[in-house]
Amino acid sequence: FEDLQTGNSSMSVVQGGPGTGKTIVAIYLLKLLRDIQLATTDPDPDEDGRFSDFFFSGYREALQDLSIGLVVPQQSLRKTIHNEFRRTPGLNKVRVLSPYTVANSEEDWDILVVDEAHRLTQRGSGMTIGQFRQRNQKLFGEDAAGKTAIDWVRAKSKHQIFLVDGDQTVRPADVPVHVIQTLKHTAQNDGRLYSLESQMRVTAGDGYLNFARALLTNRPLTPVVPDTYDLKFFSDLAAMREAISQREQEVGLSRMVAGYAWPWKSKGDSSDEAPYDIEVDGVQLRWNRTDTDWIASASSPQEVGSVHTVQGYDLNYAGVIIGPDIIWDEESQSIKAVKANHFDTEVKRVKDENDLLEYIVNSYYVLLTRGMLGTYIYVYDEALRKRLEKLFVSRVYS
Incomplete structure (x- = not known):
C-alpha cells in the first residue's frame, strides 16, 4: 500500500521448498486483495483480525480499478487454478494467465503474482520457441538477447510477486538457477525477500x-x-x-x-x-x-x-x-x-x-x-x- 501511495514500482520474492505453501500464499494474497477491493463499508472497530485494518476507507480506494493477475507457467496447474477461481467469489474476476499471454497483451497489469516462477522459460520449448522469440522481440526489440519470461512479467506490470523454489527446475528451458538467484538477491537488497519454512504438504516433515x-x-x-x-x-x-x-x-x-x-x-x-x-x-x-x-x-x-x-x-x-x-x-x-x-x-x-x-x-x-x-x-x-x-x-x- 505504501508503494501504491508513492507511485513506486516494486518486486518481491517469496521462496520456499516443496510443500511450504507457495501456491497457498499466492491465492490467499489474491483473495485478500480482491476482498479489500470489493468491500463497501468499514469493518467493526472491535474486530481484531490480522488484516482488518486494510479494509478501512483509504485502503479500499487505493485498490480500486487496479488490474490483478496470477501467472502460472505450467498448463495443467494453470487450468486447475482457473477452474477453481471461476467457482470462488471474488477470485472469479482474477485472470489466470500464461506468461505468453502476459507478454502478448496490449494491456499492462498493476499487480502480477507469479506462482512456480522457477518454471518460467528462458527460451521456450518445442512449438513455443518461435512464440518466445516473437514475444521477446515485441517487448525488447534490439535488447531482446538474454531476456527471459521473468523480464516479460516485470516489463508488463508495475508490481510483481514471484514465488520460487530453485530446486524444482526440471528442464533446460526453465530460467537458469543463476537468474533466480539474481532475482532473490535484488529482492533481498530491497527488503522484499520472504522465506517459507514450515512444511504444509508432507506430514513426515x-x-x-x-x-x-x-x-x-x-x-x-x-x-x-x-x-x-x-x-x-x-x-x-x-x-x-x-x-x-x-x-x-x-x-x-x-x-x-x-x-x-x-x-x-x-x-x-x-x-x-x-x-x-x-x-x-x-x-x-x-x-x-x-x-x-x-x-x-x-x-x-x-x-x-x-x-x-x-x-x-x-x-x-x-x-x-x-x-x-x-x-x-x-x-x-x-x-x-x-x-x-x-x-x-x-x-x-x-x-x-x-x-x-x-x-x-x-x-x-x-x-x-x-x-x-x-x-x-x-x-x-x-x-x-x-x-x-x-x-x-x-x-x-x-
Whole structure:
C-alpha cells in the first residue's frame, strides 16, 4: 500500500521448498486483495483480525480499478487454478494467465503474482520457441538477447510477486538457477525477500524432505519419518499399483507417477485400444491421457502422471516409479543418468552428463514430494533397487 501511495514500482520474492505453501500464499494474497477491493463499508472497530485494518476507507480506494493477475507457467496447474477461481467469489474476476499471454497483451497489469516462477522459460520449448522469440522481440526489440519470461512479467506490470523454489527446475528451458538467484538477491537488497519454512504438504516433515533430496545421490540417507507417514519401498510394481488403488478407494487423491523414462506412445489416443506406454514385469500402464488438470480427470487413477502434470499439486498418496533413466553403476560406484532411456526431448538435448543427471534427479524430487500422507517407491534398475531397499529395513514390500 505504501508503494501504491508513492507511485513506486516494486518486486518481491517469496521462496520456499516443496510443500511450504507457495501456491497457498499466492491465492490467499489474491483473495485478500480482491476482498479489500470489493468491500463497501468499514469493518467493526472491535474486530481484531490480522488484516482488518486494510479494509478501512483509504485502503479500499487505493485498490480500486487496479488490474490483478496470477501467472502460472505450467498448463495443467494453470487450468486447475482457473477452474477453481471461476467457482470462488471474488477470485472469479482474477485472470489466470500464461506468461505468453502476459507478454502478448496490449494491456499492462498493476499487480502480477507469479506462482512456480522457477518454471518460467528462458527460451521456450518445442512449438513455443518461435512464440518466445516473437514475444521477446515485441517487448525488447534490439535488447531482446538474454531476456527471459521473468523480464516479460516485470516489463508488463508495475508490481510483481514471484514465488520460487530453485530446486524444482526440471528442464533446460526453465530460467537458469543463476537468474533466480539474481532475482532473490535484488529482492533481498530491497527488503522484499520472504522465506517459507514450515512444511504444509508432507506430514513426515523436513526429515523426509532431506531423505527425498538425497535418495538418488551417491550418499542416500536412511529415512527418518514418523510412524504416521506411510513410506514404503516396493520390489514389485504390481503390488505398488494395487496398494495405490486401495489408497484411492480409502482416501482418494492417490496416483501413480513416474520419471519420463518411457515414450508416450498413447498420446492423443483416448480409446481402450490405445497402446500401453509402460510395461514392467507384466504390468501395463499408460501415461496421462490429458495434460491439463490431469489429477482431477476421471481416468487419472488408472494412469501414470509425469512431473509436468503433477508439479505444484498435492496428493494424499504418490506411487513413484523411478525408471530406467537413472541407474546405479557398479563399476564407478555412482548414480548415472541414461540418456537413451529418457524421453523428455528438452532434457534429452542436454550434453553435459552432470547437468543431465541434475535435471532428472530434480524431476524425481518433485515426484517424491507430492504425497501428503504417504509415498510408495518402486525402482526399475535392479542394482539401484537393491542398493536403496537396504535403507528401508521393515518398509520393503513385494
